Amino acid sequence: MSSATSTRRILLTDKAVKGLPYAEAKPQIVRDARIPGFHVWVGKTTKTYRLQYETPRVGGKRGTTMVQWLGEHPHATADEARAKALEIQALRARGEAIPRLVVAAVPEAAPALTFKSAWEAYKAAITKEGKSIRTIADYQDKFDRHLKDWHERPLSSIKREDVVQEHAAITERARKARVGQKYSSGKYAANGTMRFARAVWNFAKDELETPGLPERNPFRSGKLFHKEKARSTGMGVSELPAWWAQLQALANPIRRELHLFTLLSGLRRTDVVTARWSNLDFARPSLKLPSPKGGDERAFELPLSNAMIECLERARQAGRTYFPEESKEWIFPALGGHVAEVKEEGRQKLSHTGHALRHSFRTLAGAAGVDRLRLKILMNHAIDDDVTDAYANVPALFESLREAQESISQLIMQKAAPSDAP
Template sequence: MSATSTRRILLTDKAVKSLPYAEAKPQIVRDARIPGFHVWVGKTTKTYRLQYETPRVGGKRGTTMVQWLGEHPHATADEARAKALEIQALRARGEAIPRLVVAAVPEAVPALTFKAAWDAYKAAITKEGKSVRTIADYQDKFDRHLKDWHGRPLADIKREDVIQEHAAITERARKSRAGQKYSSGKYAANGTMRFARAVWNYAKDELEAPGLPQRNPFRSGKLFHKEKARSTGMGVSELPAWWAQLQALANPIRRELHLFSLLSGLRRTDVITGRWANLDVIRPSLKLPSPKGGDERAFEMPLSNAMVECLERAREAGRTYFPEESKEWIFPAAGGHVAEVKEEGRQKLSHTGHALRHSFRTLAGAAGIDRLRLKILMNHAIDDDVTDAYANVPALFASLLDAQEQISAFILRHISLGASK
């Protein structure tokens, strides 16, 4: 794209900030001191660049080269100026300019595709220790809902494209609910766009990809569907009916799995991937080395007597049904561990998986457990509040164990009361 040259000024952060964006053709505003150093002003971006010619060969004029030095305001004018001077010094000494930082013309710079941006972002969050499950969820959204955008340059994705795709994902996910992990097309669309927004922000702020607009086209604004917290937890009055359904299950391993889910409030994946190696029956506790949030959220969950007894029954049943798998997995199945917690057919349970985590939260509140200890037991972040942030979690183990005992006793007491009626 050709641009119109304008005046020469001393390029400073303040001066560049005051430059109006181009209405039609991009504008080139040259620096008053360094030849070739300028800012390319487009409709939505302002990019520092250095333009120069390669030496003449055989009397023929050299090739015009353009070096991209960073985008305002992510790169300062002083940073860009320093890079320009460094390149000029290399040229004056006759040294080669590194190929990775030089482009023949602006149009020759490879456009950063959505896939390339995701690959870079995935590498970054993997390095920082993001949970394997979170990364897998992002990959699923990328593969399932954004496959048509894999090869599309990020800079070409406009707000209107995002709005249309959000609506399309909503409809596609809604129609394919049966047998899919997404419970709602609205939630699938929102979650996909949150993921895309994170990828775009990384490309903008960390990769400093040229040509991206000032505002993220995936921003929430008024785009996202309104979401409501799901009220799926059981109260005390529902416990007896659920307990009767549980006792009707033929598989003893699955019976203990669901009971442990209710007594612990653990996330589904943490339950089914529990290993005997992480169990300490003396302390007593179960270590979760890589829960949601990654290694940084690893924690040691205190176990009530009822929880320990539940695991002992699971061990006995596992050894009977799956001798080899039960050596490693607390809730074994053929070839590994239990993979699906839902019960189908006549033995269907009213509450499984995350609904039991919600039930734990509801019943723990009814048992009178304070908010801080409950947040820790559920492995929720406590550093949002300054006072909570001072809590020494390891030092609270005895108190957390007491809270766990209270919750288990409360749940089992109300199950027994209902069963005796």
């Protein structure tokens, strides 16, 4: 058995094998208490079931020592490996040849799964299950931007110390670069990248059943991740008048209505800029979001208040005036398509745009007295974490949701522009 160290004999069970510590230096051999030759080979990152035996003597000479691979824990259970060992022993006792399917002595090494290959397989899986295009694009950005040195690296070679060092390196690189201001800080970039890598690793371990991976995910959070704080960027009631004055100073009427609709709806930036007239139902009235964050499974119908309808009507008129072709499809059109960037620069800068307006909607909804369940639905947040919330029939709540939407809109318009409010 070459350079491995042989240890005690125990009854090999799933629980017993799981409790065996990985080898720190030389591999360890833990033999089964019942079946001669049946053992588990414990390496630094793997635990492999094997059977050792000798071939029959030929011409008085001792036979050849054979070592048969029976499976890797935990992908193969102890009972499965034991059954294979007994099958081989029975074939030997009857003098029968051992089928090649069973005998794979030390199997040929398959090409190691690289991080790139694991990501491509994971991407194909989450695309099939309907994960949103934006989420997949975000994962791809993390893969390309922060993990390019690991693309061709075997997944099994990535250790915890490598992850700790890379997390620190990403933190520093992202802090210095702030590429396109995509990340608020290097800390968030590092945490997000490792969450992505953790998901890829788990997929390779659990779904692809990649051999050679340790039981513990080296990308696990543990003490690795930086502490994150929820951003307090939302406006309160007292800040609305100043923001409204800034909004009215914008020269572009399409962008004025875009920002107002974002505040009134609480929608994510991408959902607002990609809103289509074909998904708007003035009669109901509602706006359908077929593929929001989370993909098709998170599709929902947003009830519209009177203020929101008036905002969209002004947007339609402005769009037809400035971009007659683009406005046929997009609610907030721009040259060649729809508005892409929501930030305002220069003298016409707004204090709150994009996600800060979503935070503001959350804050102002509380001031309007809207209950937590209806607010979660309006913001398209998951409600199935709580068993009571999970019983809610969302379609049946549409009228109640529209009443809540109306209350929020009335508060916003009354406090931001008293003279314009109904």
